[in-house]
Every structure is written in structure tokens, then in C-alpha cells.
Amino acid sequence: MKSSWGLMDLVTVATIGIASGVLFAGWNLVWGAASPLFAAVLPLQYLLFAGTWVIAGPLAGLIIRRPGAALAGEMIAASVSFLLASQWSVDAIFSGAAQGVGAELVFAAVRYRVAGWRVALAAGALSGVGMVLHDLPLYFPDVSTSFAAALVAAMVTSSAIIGGLGALLLRAALRRSGALDLIGA
Amino acid sequence: MPSLSIEIADLTWRPAGSDRLTLDLRGTSVTLPAGGLLLISGASGAGKSTLLRAIAGLLGTVLPGELRGRLVVGGIDLIVAANTESGIPRELSARLGYVAAGPAPTYALPLLLDDAALPLESRQISSDEMRSRIERTARDAAVDVALIDRNLDTFSGGERATAAALVALVAAPDLLIADEPLGGLDVRSAERLATTLRESGATRVIAAHDLSLLGSATAQHLRLDGGKVVAKLVTPEPPSEWGLMPSAAGGGAPIVQLVRATATGRDVGPSSLAVMRGTTTLITGATGSGKSTLLHLVAGTLSLDTGERIAAPDLQIRFAPQDSGLLLGARPARTLLEPSEAGRAEHLAHRLGVAELLDASPGRLSDGERRRLSLVVALAAAPDVLILDEPSGGLDDERVAALCDLLSEHELLDGSAVVIATHDPRMRALSRSGARALRRIRHPEETGTSVELAEGGLATLLPAPAARVAESAERLLSPDLGRRLIGTANPLTRLGLALFWFALSIASPATPVAQAAIALPVLAVAWVSGVQILATLQLALALTPALAGIVIANLVGGASVEEAVGAGTRLLAFAAGSLVLLRPFEPLRMADAFVEKLHAPFAPTMALLATAARIPTLRDEARERRAIRRLTRRGADPLLLVDMFDSVLRAVPQLAIALEVRGVRLPTRAAQPTRRRPSRFGRADLLIVGLSVGGLLVSVARAVAESILTP
Numbered sequence: 001m002k003s004s005w006g007l008m009d010l011v012t013v014a015t016i017g018i019a020s021g022v023l024f025a026g027w028n029l030v031w032g033a034a035s036p037l038f039a040a041v042l043p044l045q046y047l048l049f050a051g052t053w054v055i056a057g058p059l060a061g062l063i064i065r066r067p068g069a070a071l072a073g074e075m076i077a078a079s080v081s082f083l084l085a086s087q088w089s090v091d092a093i094f095s096g097a098a099q100g101v102g103a104e105l106v107f108a109a110v111r112y113r114v115a116g117w118r119v120a121l122a123a124g125a126l127s128g129v130g131m132v133l134h135d136l137p138l139y140f141p142d143v144s145t146s147f148a149a150a151l152v153a154a155m156v157t158s159s160a161i162i163g164g165l166g167a168l169l170l171r172a173a174l175r176r177s178g179a180l181d182l183i184g185a
Numbered sequence: 186m187p188s189l190s191i192e193i194a195d196l197t198w199r200p201a202g203s204d205r206l207t208l209d210l211r212g213t214s215v216t217l218p219a220g221g222l223l224l225i226s227g228a229s230g231a232g233k234s235t236l237l238r239a240i241a242g243l244l245g246t247v248l249p250g251e252l253r254g255r256l257v258v259g260g261i262d263l264i265v266a267a268n269t270e271s272g273i274p275r276e277l278s279a280r281l282g283y284v285a286a287g288p289a290p291t292y293a294l295p296l297l298l299d300d301a302a303l304p305l306e307s308r309q310i311s312s313d314e315m316r317s318r319i320e321r322t323a324r325d326a327a328v329d330v331a332l333i334d335r336n337l338d339t340f341s342g343g344e345r346a347t348a349a350a351l352v353a354l355v356a357a358p359d360l361l362i363a364d365e366p367l368g369g370l371d372v373r374s375a376e377r378l379a380t381t382l383r384e385s386g387a388t389r390v391i392a393a394h395d396l397s398l399l400g401s402a403t404a405q406h407l408r409l410d411g412g413k414v415v416a417k418l419v420t421p422e423p424p425s426e427w428g429l430m431p432s433a434a435g436g437g438a439p440i441v442q443l444v445r446a447t448a449t450g451r452d453v454g455p456s457s458l459a460v461m462r463g464t465t466t467l468i469t470g471a472t473g474s475g476k477s478t479l480l481h482l483v484a485g486t487l488s489l490d491t492g493e494r495i496a497a498p499d500l501q502i503r504f505a506p507q508d509s510g511l512l513l514g515a516r517p518a519r520t521l522l523e524p525s526e527a528g529r530a531e532h533l534a535h536r537l538g539v540a541e542l543l544d545a546s547p548g549r550l551s552d553g554e555r556r557r558l559s560l561v562v563a564l565a566a567a568p569d570v571l572i573l574d575e576p577s578g579g580l581d582d583e584r585v586a587a588l589c590d591l592l593s594e595h596e597l598l599d600g601s602a603v604v605i606a607t608h609d610p611r612m613r614a615l616s617r618s619g620a621r622a623l624r625r626i627r628h629p630e631e632t633g634t635s636v637e638l639a640e641g642g643l644a645t646l647l648p649a650p651a652a653r654v655a656e657s658a659e660r661l662l663s664p665d666l667g668r669r670l671i672g673t674a675n676p677l678t679r680l681g682l683a684l685f686w687f688a689l690s691i692a693s694p695a696t697p698v699a700q701a702a703i704a705l706p707v708l709a710v711a712w713v714s715g716v717q718i719l720a721t722l723q724l725a726l727a728l729t730p731a732l733a734g735i736v737i738a739n740l741v742g743g744a745s746v747e748e749a750v751g752a753g754t755r756l757l758a759f760a761a762g763s764l765v766l767l768r769p770f771e772p773l774r775m776a777d778a779f780v781e782k783l784h785a786p787f788a789p790t791m792a793l794l795a796t797a798a799r800i801p802t803l804r805d806e807a808r809e810r811r812a813i814r815r816l817t818r819r820g821a822d823p824l825l826l827v828d829m830f831d832s833v834l835r836a837v838p839q840l841a842i843a844l845e846v847r848g849v850r851l852p853t854r855a856a857q858p859t860r861r862r863p864s865r866f867g868r869a870d871l872l873i874v875g876l877s878v879g880g881l882l883v884s885v886a887r888a889v890a891e892s893i894l895t896p
Contacts, residue, residue: 032730
């Protein structure tokens with residue numbers, strides 16, 4: 001593989017980020033509409049919904065396999081979702097950063113050379129940890145320890161499965177359709 | 186600088202993921218001297234584009250795959266570059282002009298002025314010269330100067346071809362590579378552009394399947410087929426004209442009728458058209474006249490603004506658009522067919538020469554093969570109305586003749602009505618066999634006039650007194666008044682402020698009073714810097730469910746009422762703070778500011794900007810795709826998400842190439858790019874920073890007052 005980022009890589013990460021961002025923006029609205037329903041069981045809402053927001057990092061990392069891909073993908077997606085429709089506003093950029101760093105650390109740990117289901121799962125899970133570190137102090141500073149623990153479990157699990165494995169499945173579908181050959185992934 | 190000659194010998198190319206060579210020039214060697222002209226002809230899928238990309242230095246560097254043989258351009262060994270570089274080698278990139286048009290967009294930025302300025306910015310041309318240089322080149326490239334300030338998304342196929350030529354020529358390249366530069370152009374524009382290309386002093390490599398306008402006595406010719414060279418010299422055929430064709434004739438009963446239909450935003454004036462059962466209607470007209478829009482109005486995939494569309498009930502309509510990807514999508518063509526259509530589809534595919542490709546993934550096929558596949562899919566259903574947009578695009582003469590034979594067959598099409606939009610004179614072969622009634626309608630001369638429709642505001646929809654109130658309300662609530670007073674703030678200032686307010690909101694206690702003390706000054710700043718009150722109210726409304734959710738969740742989680750409400754108001758403060766940044770959101774100005782003031786790297790910033798600029802196009806394409814698919818009555822498609830990612834990823838190589846050939850990787854830390862619109866700080870920035878500081882003082886005062894009052 002060539003040593004530096006070429007325009008194909010740059011446009012790919014921008015595309016994954018922006019397409020995911022559009023997806024996230026739509027998901028923000030779904031979350032907002034469902035919030036009153038789930039408010040009594042917020043951890044459940046996180047379990048079902050939260051993973052979607054971390055899919056961009058693992059997806060970008062799995063497809064591009066270069067330093068910074070996962071972080072850039074997640075941050076771009078978060079920024080786009082904020083610009084299009086986000087109730088969390090500028091904060092979306094920071095949660096994107098926290099989640100993206102989580103995914104990036106996993107890919108860095110395998111030197112960007114491995115991209116199988118274990119890496120995907122781990123990247124998703126660690127993105128979830130990023131989500132925990134960002135959301136809990138900011139939005140739930142005064143809740144009981146058990147509630148907080150439930151939230152942590154929900155966030156990490158959802159991110160690992162929907163975010164990590166979801167990214168893996170999406171990549172597999174794209175490989176089948178031939179799209180990844182066109183971009184050299 | 187070495188003279189820009191080209192040496193090609195035994196060149197082969199195997200793209201990634203494929204096990205066959207798309208280009209196999211073993212046994213052929215070509216040497217082109219500086220200033221020479223190399224013409225390449227051949228059917229679609231023959232490898233013309235691949236060879237052009239190889240010479241441009243794109244194969245192996247930007248596009249993945251294996252390049253072998255010998256290829257030296259301007260003294261640079263491109264075989265070595267294919268293995269070591271991640272883009273076109275710098276020395277070549279600075280001298281290259283690359284024209285590639287096609288149904289899919291090949292521009293980098295949507296506004297033609299911005300797109301044409303990119304090569305100049307990368308080469309550090311001074312900003313004052315840019316506009317005049319672009320206008321001068323426009324005349325040579327047969328581009329209407331008025332088009333420069335318009336969005337490329339609104340251009341027709343032919344206008345895009347000339348725009349692509351403009352962008353390639355503007356930097357006065359030493360090597361000019363053009364892929365079907367005259368595609369989609371009417372005769373006058375084609376002649377003008379062909380003259381410019383013939384008389385240019387650059388080394389030129391041009392691919393076209395109609396070489397008649399481009400040939401010259403000293404040119405070298407290569408004819409390709411299936412990636413291999415079949416002839417090294419070819420005599421071009423004379424151009425064809427429409428000649429005598431019935432202009433309008435009677436037919437069966439009308440099954441779709443447009444009566445003075447318009448579609449605003451598309452510059453199609455009131456048009457009337459009746460489509461008769463059992464006839465073929467050929468809509469001809471110059472590029473840019475709105476033929477595609479007319480077809481969409483007939484199909485019902487685009488809604489009318491005024492006028493009427495009368496259609497018979499339960500009509501089965503099939504549409505083969507100019508961009509075949511919109512119909513085919515990511516999965517093999519066979520998956521789009523109903524089981525009952527399979528036999529017919531196979532027969533049609535055989536006639537059009539794509540029989541083996543029904544099960545192939547459309548993404549790996551050439552443009553011509555995809556067009557023929559989309560025709561098969563559209564025809565297989567034996568629809569009541571069959572609509573084809575430029576079906577002959579990218580097809581060579583033989584295939585066009587086969588297509589015309591197919592479309593003239595009475596038994597095959599039965600009572601269907603066929604509507605074809607085309608500018609291609611070869612389609613007149615349709616009139617040869619007299620089995621089907623054929624009529625030709627010139628658009629817009631015979632359908633109505635093409636009119637510039639003015640933009641009307643909300644006021645135009647209301648009765649008179651209400652309209653007056655609405656007008657004055659709009660003027661009051663619009664930011665124009667503020668804008669005229671203070672100009673417009675720099676995006677960097679607004680970004681800085683949004684982050685500042687965010688930080689302040691976090692640092693302040695999560696109580697309604699403290700957060701409101703932050704939110705209110707921010708709203709004042711936002712209004713002054715151009716945010717509309719209506720947009721703010723809409724955002725507030727969207728926030729309510731999320732707000733309720735956070736408050737209730739906190740309560741359930743064990744927080745006190747005060748703390749829960751406080752968490753909620755913090756959300757409000759975030760939203761207020763980001764309004765400064767959000768509206769109006771101007772990504773181009775933001776990119777300008779980042780590149781000029783923060784020295785952000787040019788290539789990544791432009792890549793992000795160009796991709797972001799495609800979002801509206803992607804949204805429109807998604808809508809068009811859904812509308813066209815809905816005609817096949819396939820219902821909800823759960824794999825639409827995969828389709829969405831697949832289609833956006835497919836657009837990546839074209840955009841990467843577009844950016845690469847505009848030279849965005851040329852600027853370095855030492856050689857910064859110039860900007861056409863320099864980013865400035867002005868009175869507006871001073872004003873909103875001042876207001877923010879004032880707001881900050883209010884917060885501090887409140888905090889101090891609180892600490893004094895509470896013992």
C-alpha cells in the first residue's frame with residue numbers, strides 16, 4: 001500500500017463520513033420522536049438506538065485502513081449530523097471526537113493491518129466507551145450509580161453490535177456489490 | 186522543462202478486483218511528439234477511457250490496479266509512478282488538462298466559477314486575474330459566459346461537456362487529454378470546441394467515437410476493441426444530419442397528455458405534449474433545452490408546478506434515464522425483473538449484445554453496457570409507456586442501428602407508446618421501417634416556450650392584504666437589514682463563538698437562570714449575524730421531545746427536579762450557541778477561511794468541500810431513484826441503505842479524479858494556494874465579538890451577584 005493518503009482515500013473518508021452523517025441526522029429525529037416513550041427506561045433506548053451513531057468510525061477504519069481514517073470518519077459524520085439536524089448541536093462534534101478516538105485506538109493497536117470481525121467488534125465497543133465518557137458527565141451528572149451502570153452497559157453493547165458488527169456487515173455487502181473494488185479497498 | 190512527448194509500448198492494465206486485462210496493448214508502440222495529436226476511437230467499453238487515464242497518470246496512482254509495459258509522458262515514467270505515488274506526479278499534474286464528461290457529474294465544485302478557479306488556485310494564479318482568464322477561455326470552449334455563475338447541477342449533458350472543456354483549458358495545459366469532449370453537443374458548439382482543440386499547441390490525446398470534426402492530416406489514430414488495438418489508421422465518417430423526417434403526425438388515442446406544464450427551478454416554460462398509444466415520439470432539441478425535464482413530467486416522476494398532466498388510469502410506465510445507474514443500482518439487472526419478464530429480457534439482452542451481463546454487477550461494466558442493460562430492464566416489462574432519455578449516448582453506430590431496429594419492431598412493442606429524447610442524428614434510423622407511426626417534435630419550438638421564471642416568495646400565494654402583511658413580516662424577520670448594516674461575519678469568528686458559548690455553558694452551573702443568561706445574548710448575536718427568527722423557532726420546536734426525554738430520564742435516574750430541568754436547559758443553551766454557526770451555513774466560505782487563515786492543507790479541505798457539495802445532488806438522485814424504482818412497483822426495499830452507500834461510494838473515483846486533475850495536490854506548505862474569494866475579517870466580526878463579550882460580562886455579573894447574595 002502507498003505510504004500517504006491519496007485523493008481516493010480522502011474522498012472515500014469524506015464520503016463515508018457525510019453519508020453516515022445524513023443517516024445520523026435522520027436517526028436524531030427518530031431518537032427525538034421516541035424519547036418521551038422510552039424516557040422511563042432510557043438505558044433501553046440507548047441499547048436499541050445508540051449503536052447507529054458510532055458506525056461511521058469502524059466503517060471508515062475497516063474500508064480505508066490508514067491512520068486517522070476512523071477518527072476522521074466519525075468526526076465528519078458527527079459534524080454533518082449536527083449541521084443537518086441535531087438537538088445536541090455543537091456538542092455532536094465533541095461526542096463524535098470521543099467516539100472516533102475510541103475506534104481509532106483499536107485500529108492503531110493492530111497497526112492498521114487487520115480488519116476482521118474481532119477488530120470491528122472492538123472498535124465498536126471502544127467507540128461506545130468514548131460515548132460513555134462524553135455523555136455521562138454532560139447529560140447525566142447526578143444520577144444514581146446503578147442507573148449510570150445500566151447506561152454504560154447499554155452504550156457499549158449497542159455500539160459494539162450495531163456500530164461494530166453493523167459496519168462489518170455493511171462492508172461485506174459493499175464488497176459483494178463491487179463498490180470496494182472501484183476504490184481499491 | 187522537457188518537451189511533452191508521449192511514448193507508449195506494450196501497455197497493459199488490470200484493475201483491482203478483476204482477473205482480466207481491460208487494456209492490452211502488447212505489440213503496439215506509439216510515439217507522440219510534443220504538440221502532436223493522437224486520436225483514439227472504438228466502441229464503448231473498448232478501453233478508450235482507460236488508455237486516456239493511463240496517459241494522464243491516474244492508473245495505479247489514484248485508480249487501483251496493475252500497470253505494466255512502458256509509458257513515459259513528458260519524461261516521467263508512469264509505470265514507476267503507478268507503484269510508488271498516490272496521485273499524478275507533480276511535474277505532470279502541473280501541465281495537465283483533462284476533460285471527462287459523461288452522464289454522471291465529473292466536476293469538483295458545483296458552481297462553474299468555483300470549479301474552473303480550482304486549477305488556477307492550485308497554480309497560485311493571482312485572484313484578480315482569475316475571473317477574466319476564465320471568461321476568455323469560456324469563449325474558446327464554446328461555453329456561454331452566463332453559465333459561469335450557474336450551478337453545474339442545472340446543466341444539461343451538452344453544457345456539462347463544454348464546462349468540462351473549460352476547466353481543462355483554463356490553466357493553459359501542455360498536455361490535453363479529452364474523453365468524448367463533443368458528447369451531447371449540438372453542431373454549432375461542437376464545431377467551435379473542435380476548432381479550439383485542433384488549433385491548440387498542446388500535446389493532445391482525444392478519444393471519441395465520432396472523429397469527423399477532430400481529424401487532421403498529421404494526427405495518429407488508434408482504434409480499440411475489447412482493450413486491444415485493431416487498427417492504427419482509420420478514415421473518419423462524415424457527420425449525419427436529421428434530414429427529412431415527419432415532424433408531427435396523428436396516431437392512436439393519447440394516453441398521457443401535458444397541458445401547459447411547467448416545473449420551476451428547471452427553466453422549462455409551459456409545455457404541451459400528447460403521447461399517443463402505439464406511436465414513437467421523438468423529442469429533439471439543442472442541449473440545455475430541457476428535454477430531460479419534459480420526459481420526467483411525462484413520466485410523472487417530477488411534479489408540475491402549474492399546468493396539467495392527464496394520464497390514463499393504471500398506466501405502466503418505464504423510464505430509462507440518462508444516468509443508467511439510477512435505474513440499475515448496485516445489484517445485477519436480473520434482480521430488477523419480475524419472473525414473467527425474464528424470458529423477454531433475455532431475448533432483448535441478446536439483441537442488444539448484453540446477454541451475459543444480466544447477472545453481472547453493474548458497477549464493473551462500461552457506460553455503454555450499462556445503458557443497454559437499463560434499456561433491457563425498461564423494455565422487458567412491456568410497459569404502456571416507455572421513456573428513454575438519450576438512449577444512444579456512448580453507443581457506436583452499429584449498436585445504434587441495432588437499437589433503432591429493436592425500437593421499430595411492431596411485434597416487440599405492440600401498443601406501447603415510446604417517448605425518446607435525443608439530439609443524436611443517428612436515431613433517425615427509426616424512421617426507416619414504417620411499422621410504427623413516428624413523429625418528431627422539436628423542443629421547445631413545438632412544445633411551448635422556454636421562459637425564465639421569476640422566484641416568488643411566500644407572499645405570492647396569499648390574497649392581497651394578507652400578502653402585504655406577510656411581505657412586511659418577511660422583511661422584518663429577514664436578516665437582510667442586519668446584513669446591510671454590518672456585512673457578514675467571517676465563518677471562523679462564528680465557529681470560534683459557537684465553541685466559546687459551548688464551553689461557557691459547560692462551565693456554568695446547570696440551572697435555568699445561568700443557562701438563560703448565556704442563551705439570550707447568543708440569540709441576539711445570532712440574529713445580528715444573519716440567522717432568521719423563523720428558523721430559530723423551528724429548531725426550538727424540534728428540540729422539545731429531546732428536551733422532555735432528557736428531563737424525564739434524569740428524574741427517573743434519581744436526580745432532583747431542579748437538576749433534571751437544569752440538564753435540559755443546558756441542552757437549550759447548546760442549541761442557541763450553535764445557531765451562530767448553523768445559519769446561514771456557507772461551506773465554501775468556511776473552506777476559504779480555513780485554507781487562508783489557518784493554512785489548512787488544500788487537498789483534504791477541497792476533498793471534504795467537494796464531497797459535501799454533492800449532498801443536494803445525492804438527495805435529488807435518491808429521490809429520482811426512488812421515483813424511477815417505484816414505477817416498477819417493487820415496494821419498500823430494505824436494502825436501500827446498502828444501495829445508498831453503494832451509490833455514494835461509486836461516485837468516489839470520479840470525484841477523486843476530478844480533484845486530482847484540477848491539481849489540488851499541487852500546493853505545499855511553501856507554495857500556498859491563492860483563493861478566488863479572499864477571506865476577510867470585518868465590522869461584523871467586531872460587532873458580534875463585542876456582543877459576546879457583553880454577554881459574557883452579564884454571565885459573570887450574575888454569578889458574582891449570586892455569590893454575594895447567598896451567604
